[in-house]
């Protein structure tokens with residue numbers, strides 16, 4: 001399968017590197033800079049959780065025209081760049097499908113609005129990834145991946161995509177309710193990302209520490225109430241699922257912590273911000289989500 005991974009940050013590089021190592025024909029599409037240059041010159045190194053490493057040589061591109069003959073575009077750009085990424089793809093796709101593995105609410109919807117006839121798949125992943133240096137990504141915690149049809153794909157194609165991701169080590173399953181999967185992942189991120197980013201702790205600090213446990217549980221529980229008010233039947237054990245992700249990615253720095261640490265914009269608006277806004281619409285009490293959102297906005301110097 002010819003796979004274009006759009007977004008060459010930590011998650012995009014991990015997905016691209018693992019798919020390339022599993023024999024897929026991968027192009028990493030990203031912004032020009034040291035990382036893509038190093039990948040083009042010396043290959044992409046993936047450091048595995050067991051201490052081993054793999055070097056592959058995916059093609060690299062900075063022009064979205066590279067997506068023209070893709071069977072699958074895996075969108076891994078930050079949620080605040082989804083509209084731009086979708087517009088960049090529109091006009092180049094000649095068929096094939098687009099899969100979002102991004103954090104946050106609204107990504108599949110934004111892609112479906114722009115990509116015309118291409119099929120759209122909505123997915124989630126709880127694998128941890130860190131860009132260690134230009135050309136080097138660390139697989140910083142095993143997780144699970146879900147893939148489901150959002151618009152237009154056949155069951156056989158969704159299954160083929162999940163199989164390719166599983167063969168690459170991303171442990172993917174097919175879901176017939178991608179909305180539920182995306183909301184569940186948003187609640188996991190609501191429980192982990194802001195607290196770890198603000199307290200500057202690894203994900204594992206939220207389990208086995210009283211304050212960490214309390215923050216995780218309150219943020220997720222408020223998010224569950226918001227999901228239910230939206231009519232999304234998230235699993236009853238999502239607090240426990242969030243603890244399990246924090247345990248499995250214990251040494252990882254959440255993506256929000258990585259963003260704040262390097263002074264970059266975070267995905268707070270697609271996570272805690274989106275949940276707090278929907279809580280307000282539904283009259284659901286969500287003081288912890290609202291406070292976490294405001295603290296992250298303050299920390300990133302962006303008081304919306």
Ligand code: KPL
Nearest residue numbers: 126128192249252254255
């Ligand atoms: O999705 C993640 C993130 O950091 O954004 C988790 C699964 C929490 C891994 O750190």
